Amino acid sequence: MAIGDGLASNNQRRHLYVEQQVTVGFFTDPTLCIGCKACEVACKEHNALPHDGFVFTAMSYDNTGALGASSYRHVKFVEETALAPDAPPGFLFLSDVCKHCERAGCLEACPTGAIVRTEVGGVFVQDDICNGCGYCVVSCPFGVIDRRQGPVPGAGGAHKCTFCYDRQKDGLVPACAKTCPTESIQFGPLSELRERAEARRQTLLDRGIAGVSVYDPSSVGGIHALFLTVGDGARFGLPSSPEVPTTHLRAAWSSALLTSLFAIVASALAFWGAGP
Amino acid sequence: MTSPEPQTSYHGQPVLKPPVWTWEVPAYFFVGGTSGMSGVLALGSLAGEDSLLLTRGLLWVALVGALVSPVLLILDLGRPARFLNMLRVFKWRSAMSLGVWTLIAFTSCAGTSVLLFEGYAVLVRELGVAAELVTVALSTAIALTAVFGALLATYTGVLLGASAIPVWAANRALLPLHFGVAGLGSAASLAVLLAGDSTPLLLLLAAAAAVETLLLIKNEVSGRGRVVLAPLRRGSGATRLRIATLLMGPVALAGLMIGAAELSALAFLAGSLLSRYAWLALGRESARDPRAVL
Numbered sequence: 001m002a003i004g005d006g007l008a009s010n011n012q013r014r015h016l017y018v019e020q021q022v023t024v025g026f027f028t029d030p031t032l033c034i035g036c037k038a039c040e041v042a043c044k045e046h047n048a049l050p051h052d053g054f055v056f057t058a059m060s061y062d063n064t065g066a067l068g069a070s071s072y073r074h075v076k077f078v079e080e081t082a083l084a085p086d087a088p089p090g091f092l093f094l095s096d097v098c099k100h101c102e103r104a105g106c107l108e109a110c111p112t113g114a115i116v117r118t119e120v121g122g123v124f125v126q127d128d129i130c131n132g133c134g135y136c137v138v139s140c141p142f143g144v145i146d147r148r149q150g151p152v153p154g155a156g157g158a159h160k161c162t163f164c165y166d167r168q169k170d171g172l173v174p175a176c177a178k179t180c181p182t183e184s185i186q187f188g189p190l191s192e193l194r195e196r197a198e199a200r201r202q203t204l205l206d207r208g209i210a211g212v213s214v215y216d217p218s219s220v221g222g223i224h225a226l227f228l229t230v231g232d233g234a235r236f237g238l239p240s241s242p243e244v245p246t247t248h249l250r251a252a253w254s255s256a257l258l259t260s261l262f263a264i265v266a267s268a269l270a271f272w273g274a275g276p
Numbered sequence: 277m278t279s280p281e282p283q284t285s286y287h288g289q290p291v292l293k294p295p296v297w298t299w300e301v302p303a304y305f306f307v308g309g310t311s312g313m314s315g316v317l318a319l320g321s322l323a324g325e326d327s328l329l330l331t332r333g334l335l336w337v338a339l340v341g342a343l344v345s346p347v348l349l350i351l352d353l354g355r356p357a358r359f360l361n362m363l364r365v366f367k368w369r370s371a372m373s374l375g376v377w378t379l380i381a382f383t384s385c386a387g388t389s390v391l392l393f394e395g396y397a398v399l400v401r402e403l404g405v406a407a408e409l410v411t412v413a414l415s416t417a418i419a420l421t422a423v424f425g426a427l428l429a430t431y432t433g434v435l436l437g438a439s440a441i442p443v444w445a446a447n448r449a450l451l452p453l454h455f456g457v458a459g460l461g462s463a464a465s466l467a468v469l470l471a472g473d474s475t476p477l478l479l480l481l482a483a484a485a486a487v488e489t490l491l492l493i494k495n496e497v498s499g500r501g502r503v504v505l506a507p508l509r510r511g512s513g514a515t516r517l518r519i520a521t522l523l524m525g526p527v528a529l530a531g532l533m534i535g536a537a538e539l540s541a542l543a544f545l546a547g548s549l550l551s552r553y554a555w556l557a558l559g560r561e562s563a564r565d566p567r568a569v570l
Binding site: 040059060062065066068076078105109110111112113114127128130131132133134135137139140141142143144145146147148155156157158230232233234235236237239240243244245246248249251252253254255256257258259260261262263264266267268269270271272273274 | 283284285286287289290291292293295296297313316317319320321322323324326347350353354355356359362364365367369370371372373376421423426427429430431433434435437438439440441444445448449450451452453456457459460474475476477479480483559563566568569570
C-alpha cells in the first residue's frame with residue numbers, strides 16, 4: 001500500500017464494463033514501473049503479435065524503440081533522474097501505449113470506417129475492414145498507429161493497441177494491466193482513474209518530488225490512457241499540445257474551394273477574352 | 277542531482293510515424309491534378325470560339341487521367357484487394373473519404389461527357405434525340421466535370437494539410453493552392469504539347485507560373501527559424517521543392533517570354549510532378565524531427 005497505493009485497483013477483477021458501457025482507461029505511473037517489460041510480453045503474447053526485428057538500438061536499455069504496428073506497449077527508459085533530493089540518479093520507466101483519444105485523429109481520418117469507438121470508449125481497428133490506405137498513420141499526433149509490413153500475419157493493415165477489446169468483452173482486464181507486477185499500469189473506469197491519478201500526484205508532491213503532473217491533453221479532448229510524468233513531458237516523448245488533424249480542415253478546404261473557383265473563373269476568362 | 281543537459285526529447289527519437297505512402301501517391305497527385313484541371317479547361321474552352329476540338333481533347337485527357345488514378349491508388353494500398361472498402365462509408369471529416377468520392381464523381385462526369393461528345397452524331401441523327409437536349413446534357417456533364425475536377429486537383433492539398441505531420445499542417449492553406457495551380461498549369465501544358473499552343477492556354481500557363489513563382493518567393497522569405505518549417509530550409513525535400521517550383525515558376529515564365537511555349541510546358545510538367553514527390557519527402561523529414569511537436 002505504501003509504495004503504489006495501487007492494490008485497490010481493478011487489475012485482477014473480472015468486470016462488466018462492456019455490458020454496462022462504462023468508459024474505461026489506463027493509468028500508467030512511471031514512478032512505480034521497474035522496467036521489466038512484462039506488459040510488452042503479455043501484449044505480444046495475447047495479441048499474437050509478430051516480432052519487430054531483433055534490433056539493438058544502443059539507446060539506453062530500450063530495444064523496442066517505439067510503439068508500432070507490432071508493439072502496442074513500449075517501455076521507455078528515461079535516465080539521469082533523481083526522484084528525491086538525496087537519491088542517486090537512476091531510471092524512470094514509462095510504459096507507453098495508444099492514448100485512445102477522446103477526439104481520435106486516426107478514427108476521424110479513416111476512410112473505410114475500419115476504425116471505430118467501442119462501448120468502453122476505446123479506439124479499435126477492425127482488421128477485417130482495414131484496406132491499408134495509411135491515412136491514419138499520418139493522422140495520429142502521437143505516432144502510435146502504423147501499417148504492418150509483410151510477410152507476417154496482419155500484413156498490409158494498420159495496427160495499434162486494441163485495448164484488449166476481445167478480453168474486455170469476456171470481462172477480463174487488458175493483458176498489460178493484468179500482468180503488471182507493480183500496478184504501474186492500472187485499468188478501470190476512466191473517471192475513477194482520473195481521481196486516482198490526481199491523488200497519486202498529490203501523494204508524490206507531499207513526499208517532496210517536484211514537477212509531477214498528469215498527462216491528459218485537453219487539445220485532443222482528453223485521453224483514455226493517462227500518464228503520470230515527472231519533470232518535462234518532452235523527455236518521455238509526449239507532445240505538449242497534440243492536435244487533432246481535422247482542426248485544420250476548415251482552413252485547408254477554404255483554400256481548396258477558393259483555388260477551385262479561381263481555376264474555373266480564370267480558364268473561362270482566358271478562353272472568352274481570347275475570342276475574336 | 278540533476279542531469280547535465282536538459283532532455284528535450286526521448287533520446288532524440290521521432291514522435292510521429294512517417295507516411296507509409298510510396299511513389300504511387302505523389303504520381304496520383306500529379307495525374308489527378310492534371311486530369312482534374314483538364315476538366316476545368318474543357319469547361320472554359322466552351323467559352324472560346326472554334327475550340328470544340330480542344331474541348332474534345334481535354335475531355336479525353338480528363339477521362340484517361342480519371343481511369344489511371346484509381347489504379348495508382350489501389351497499388352499503394354496495403355491490401356489492394358480491399359479497395360472497395362473505400363466505398364463503405366462517406367465521411368465529411370475524412371479528406372481521404374471525400375477525395376475518393378470526388379474521384380468517382382469526376383470519373384463518372386468525364387466519362388459521360390466523352391460518351392455524349394463522341395456519340396453526339398449518333399444520338400441526334402440516327403436515334404432522333406433532340407439536338408438541344410443532347411447539348412444541354414453535354415454542357416451539364418462538362419460543367420460537373422469541371423467542378424469535380426477542380427476539387428480533385430485541390431483536395432490532395434487538404435489531405436496533407438489536415439494531418440499530424442507538422443510541415444504539412446503548417447502549410448494547410450498553401451498546399452491546396454499550390455497543388456491546384458500546379459494542376460492548372462500542367463493541364464494547360466499538356467494541352468499545349470498535344471494540341472499546339474493557343475492564346476488562352478498560354479495565358480493560363482503564364483498565370484499558373486506566376487502564382488508558383490510567388491509561392492517560391494514566399495517559401496524563401498517567410499518562416500525562417502520556425503522549427504516546423506525547418507524541412508523547407510534544408511534537406512533533400514527542400515532541394516527537390518526548390519527545383520520543382522523553379523521549373524514551374526521562373527523557368528516556365530522565361531520560356532514563355534522567349535516564345536518557347538513547348539519548352540515552358542515541359543518544364544512546368546516536370547516541376548509539377550517533382551513538387552508532389554518533394555512534399556512527400558518533406559513529410560517524411562518532418563515526421564523524423566521530434567522538436568516540431570515536443
